[in-house]
Every structure is written in structure tokens, then in C-alpha cells.
Amino acid sequence: MTMINVSGDFNVSPQISVEDIPALKAAGITLVICNRPDAEVPPSHQAEAIREAAIAEGMSFAYLPVTPQGATMETVTELSQLLGAPHGPVLAYCRSGTRSTTLWALAEAGRRDTNEIIAQANEAGYDLGGMRPTIEALAAQHR
Numbered sequence: 381m382t383m384i385n386v387s388g389d390f391n392v393s394p395q396i397s398v399e400d401i402p403a404l405k406a407a408g409i410t411l412v413i414c415n416r417p418d419a420e421v422p423p424s425h426q427a428e429a430i431r432e433a434a435i436a437e438g439m440s441f442a443y444l445p446v447t448p449q450g451a452t453m454e455t456v457t458e459l460s461q462l463l464g465a466p467h468g469p470v471l472a473y474c475r476s477g478t479r480s481t482t483l484w485a486l487a488e489a490g491r492r493d494t495n496e497i498i499a500q501a502n503e504a505g506y507d508l509g510g511m512r513p514t515i516e517a518l519a520a521q522h523r
Contacts, residue, residue: 383407384477386504389469390484392477397425401433410439410468413459415480417445440467446479451486456518460487481506489515490522 381400383391395416396404404412412434418426431441442462444455463470463484472480485497485508494515501508508515 383471384504386481386484386506387488387500389467390463391469391471392480392484392504392506393471393473394476395421395425396430396471396473398429398433401430401437401439404434404471405437405439408469409471411442411462411470412439413442413444413462413470413472413480415444415446415472415474415483417447420475444483446474446483448479451479451483455483456486459483460491463487478506482508482511485511485515486518489518494519 381393381396381403383393383404385391391409396412401412412430414427414430416427418428423429427441427443427445431443434441442458444458446455459472472484474480481501481504485501488497494512497515498508498512
């Protein structure tokens, strides 16, 4: 499992397994967020299996699936609320980390400067430059 820091306490990774949960706990992760729809993975890697393992380790878990076609505003709002609540380090995962990073960027719109959001994603290895108009439009709604 590869964990990539995007910003502060927010980290992303490709698909994780139940076996990765103890290492995530040891790394200080307190909240695991699954952004990968269950239809993309076998039952052993679906959200419920990961949730059970995370809960057993005393971690919180959220299932906010994002399809390859994109996130819904409901999912963006849910992540924004999760990130606005007190928590420790977070790991969000999907197939490659791209959907998790994109969802983070949309959830941060209006809280951070768009250039900062795109730069942080870029530093983590995710090019979200094409998302600039969407991030700016969401930020404008928060003004």
C-alpha cells in the first residue's frame, strides 16, 4: 500500500485491503474513506470488508463512492463536512488515488485558494489543472 500526502492530515492511496488496516492504524490514520464503488472490486475489497476491519481497529470509516464519470455534489458536500469535523489523519482511497484527490479538491473549494488546491494536488502527483473552472465555480458559490 502506498500512502500519498495531499495536504496536512489528508492522504490518498490506491485500493487498500483488509490486511492494510493495521499498518494504517500504526501510521496514525483515524478515518478511512472509500471512494471506490463496490462494483469495481471483488467482495474481499468492498467497502463493508474494509469498514469492518477499520472499526475493529478503532478507526472511523466512510463510504463516499465516486464513479469514473465524477463525483456528485452530495458526495462533495459529505466529504466537506467530514473534513470540517474534528479528526486525525485521514486516508481516502480509490483505484489510483485520483478520484480521492479530485473529491478532496472539490470539497476544499471555497476554503482554500484554487491555486493552492491545484498546487498541492500537483505536488502529490495528481494533475488537476483541468479542474480549475469547476473548483473556481464551487468556490464562488461559497463567497
